[in-house]
Amino acid sequence: MTHPNKSAKENTEHIDAAVIGAGFAGLYAVYKLRELGLTLRAFEKGTDVGGTWYWNRYPGASSDSESWVYSFSFSEELEQDWTWSKRFPEQPEILHYLQHVADRFDLRTAFQFETSVTNAAYDESTNRWLVTTDRGERFSATYLVTAVGCLSAAQVPDISGREKFQGLSYHTGEWPHETIDFNGKRVGVIGTGSSGIQAIPVIAKTAKHLTVFQRTPNFSVPSRNTALSAERVGEIKRNIKDIREFCRWSTIGQPYDFKQEEALQLKPEAVEEQLESDWQKGGFEWMFGSYSDLVFNKEANDLAADFVRNKIRSVVSDPKTAERLIPQGYPIASKRLPLDQGYFETFNRDNVTLVDLRETPIESIVERGVQTNETVHELDVLVFATGFDALTGPLTRIDIRGRDGQSLKEKWSHGPSTYLGVASRGFPNMFMITGPGSPSVLGNMPTSIEQHVDWICDCITHMREAGTTTIEPDAKAEETWGAHVQELANDTLFVQVDSWYLGANIPGKPRVFLPYIGGFGAYRTLCNKVAEKGYEGFALN
Numbered sequence: 001m002t003h004p005n006k007s008a009k010e011n012t013e014h015i016d017a018a019v020i021g022a023g024f025a026g027l028y029a030v031y032k033l034r035e036l037g038l039t040l041r042a043f044e045k046g047t048d049v050g051g052t053w054y055w056n057r058y059p060g061a062s063s064d065s066e067s068w069v070y071s072f073s074f075s076e077e078l079e080q081d082w083t084w085s086k087r088f089p090e091q092p093e094i095l096h097y098l099q100h101v102a103d104r105f106d107l108r109t110a111f112q113f114e115t116s117v118t119n120a121a122y123d124e125s126t127n128r129w130l131v132t133t134d135r136g137e138r139f140s141a142t143y144l145v146t147a148v149g150c151l152s153a154a155q156v157p158d159i160s161g162r163e164k165f166q167g168l169s170y171h172t173g174e175w176p177h178e179t180i181d182f183n184g185k186r187v188g189v190i191g192t193g194s195s196g197i198q199a200i201p202v203i204a205k206t207a208k209h210l211t212v213f214q215r216t217p218n219f220s221v222p223s224r225n226t227a228l229s230a231e232r233v234g235e236i237k238r239n240i241k242d243i244r245e246f247c248r249w250s251t252i253g254q255p256y257d258f259k260q261e262e263a264l265q266l267k268p269e270a271v272e273e274q275l276e277s278d279w280q281k282g283g284f285e286w287m288f289g290s291y292s293d294l295v296f297n298k299e300a301n302d303l304a305a306d307f308v309r310n311k312i313r314s315v316v317s318d319p320k321t322a323e324r325l326i327p328q329g330y331p332i333a334s335k336r337l338p339l340d341q342g343y344f345e346t347f348n349r350d351n352v353t354l355v356d357l358r359e360t361p362i363e364s365i366v367e368r369g370v371q372t373n374e375t376v377h378e379l380d381v382l383v384f385a386t387g388f389d390a391l392t393g394p395l396t397r398i399d400i401r402g403r404d405g406q407s408l409k410e411k412w413s414h415g416p417s418t419y420l421g422v423a424s425r426g427f428p429n430m431f432m433i434t435g436p437g438s439p440s441v442l443g444n445m446p447t448s449i450e451q452h453v454d455w456i457c458d459c460i461t462h463m464r465e466a467g468t469t470t471i472e473p474d475a476k477a478e479e480t481w482g483a484h485v486q487e488l489a490n491d492t493l494f495v496q497v498d499s500w501y502l503g504a505n506i507p508g509k510p511r512v513f514l515p516y517i518g519g520f521g522a523y524r525t526l527c528n529k530v531a532e533k534g535y536e537g538f539a540l541n
């Protein structure tokens with residue numbers, strides 16, 4: 001706390017590094033920066049560690065990554081001691097894991113909780129970052145490390161009358177800590193992205209009635225989540241080093257990768273048989289451990305899309321509802337592909353209604369519920385499963401100012417500009433963990449996070465050894481990287497749909513493909529080469 005009689009300058013605490021965020025990224029950054037012997041302070045809005053898994057406590061919240069890789073690999077002892085109960089870990093277990101990591105490595109002591117970083121300004125004269133919090137404290141840091149997450153800025157749609165609703169309303173990404181009882185309640189869910197698809201089957205089981213408001217039908221693949229047997233756990237633990245190494249160099253950081261053959265080179269019956277067999281296994285492997293042309297070639301993608309469309313028809317009893325649920329007009333997996341546990345089956349329940357917003361759009365939210373152009377859907381609880389201002393939102397919601405007071409938000413007003421997704425010109429000594437222009441959300445994020453933190457710490461070590469005090473990207477390197485990120489995306493089907501990967505869920509957000517789509521392994525190679533060549537593309541002074 002600041003002393004009332006001291007000037008702001010005197011009250012400024014000097015540290016080597018300021019870290020923002022206490023999710024996977026912030027925790028690992030604190031661990032590694034401490035190892036380097038840096039003095040640091042870390043800040044977190046929430047009351048505890050966990051990030052995504054602290055905030056997203058909605059019913060059914062779960063990871064779609066296989067548990068044994070959705071975790072840290074930096075400590076062999078941690079890896080061997082911790083045992084996941086299920087193939088896909090659920091929110092309480094992941095939160096427990098991150099709390100365990102924080103305790104085990106004494107990371108909480110670095111953090112100041114219930115503290116938002118509101119401003120961070122680079123001071124050219126001192127070559128330091130002045131970090132200000134919503135508590136009015138000031139910290140002067142050599143390095144600014146943002147671990148703010150890619151999906152931490154919850155987005156509520158601008159529907160008129162929201163404040164008038166007399167019932168309870170929640171955003172899935174800012175879920176309350178107490179259990180919400182849906183028993184006997186009329187519940188509405190707006191949004192059928194990954195969070196909605198996870199929450200809907202669970203809410204339907206207890207709600208008196210559930211109304212699902214769907215704007216865009218979504219593809220979804222069954223997760224077939226199961227408990228891990230002691231035998232399976234033993235096998236994973238024995239092989240974990242190899243599994244991790246495979247993930248590091250794979251396309252999406254998961255323990256599967258594309259098959260050698262392409263679907264279009266095979267007979268349709270053979271492809272169908274393979275898709276069916278992978279469908280029974282569940283998980284992302286169905287798409288991302290399958291033929292690579294499914295992601296890149298529209299004709300091949302249609303095979304997978306039609307396969308899912310037929311599955312929806314076979315599961316949903318009412319043909320009209322089935323047709324409303326079937327996605328049309330965009331390639332499968334070009335939007336974030338959800339995994340589900342009985343999502344389509346939920347629409348066979350008597351207590352569930354699907355409202356297709358393309359036929360009957362929402363006009364406003366009223367006291368009693370949601371008003372469409374047809375009727376008022378009366379509700380006691382309204383759930384916004386409406387996603388996030390992804391990748392850029394968590395950074396631009398902080399007033400970050402670089403050289404000459406330039407604001408990051410203004411610099412990125414036409415789309416984010418970064419080098420390797422880790423740094424941005426004009427913002428010296430600021431490092432972003434899984435920033436826009438890095439693979440981040442296109443795969444298993446802990447794999448990405450560890451790579452980024454390791455790279456950043458190696459870079460800081462290099463600077464300290466070389467006596468270098470400032471690092472920032474060259475204009476040319478940043479421009480070339482931005483063009484490369486867009487070029488790679490333009491070669492895929494991902495740009496053929498409006499998705500949050502392109503910022504399309506946020507009114508006015510420039511349509512720019514945000515993550516790097518060249519694959520985790522390829523990206524790691526590029527980052528390593530940059531470092532080997534003395535941080536090529538960066539100006540070090």
Ligand SMILES: Cc1cc2nc3c(=O)[nH]c(=O)nc-3n(C[C@H](O)[C@H](O)[C@H](O)COP(=O)(O)OP(=O)(O)OC[C@H]3O[C@@H](n4cnc5c(N)ncnc54)[C@H](O)[C@@H]3O)c2cc1C
Nearest residue numbers: 021023024025045051052063064065116117148149444445
């Ligand atoms: C519902 C859901 C499911 C997901 N499933 C998967 C999955 O299956 N596989 C996968 O790889 N990834 C998944 N993700 C992505 C997930 O975000 C990452 O896996 C991972 O948790 C990111 O960790 P992080 O530390 O980078 O960010 P986060 O966990 O988002 O943590 C960032 C933290 O920074 C804090 N923060 C932000 N701004 C400020 C500020 N100004 N001041 C103070 N604190 C601030 C936030 O409060 C937050 O706690 C999922 C995300 C969601 C929302």
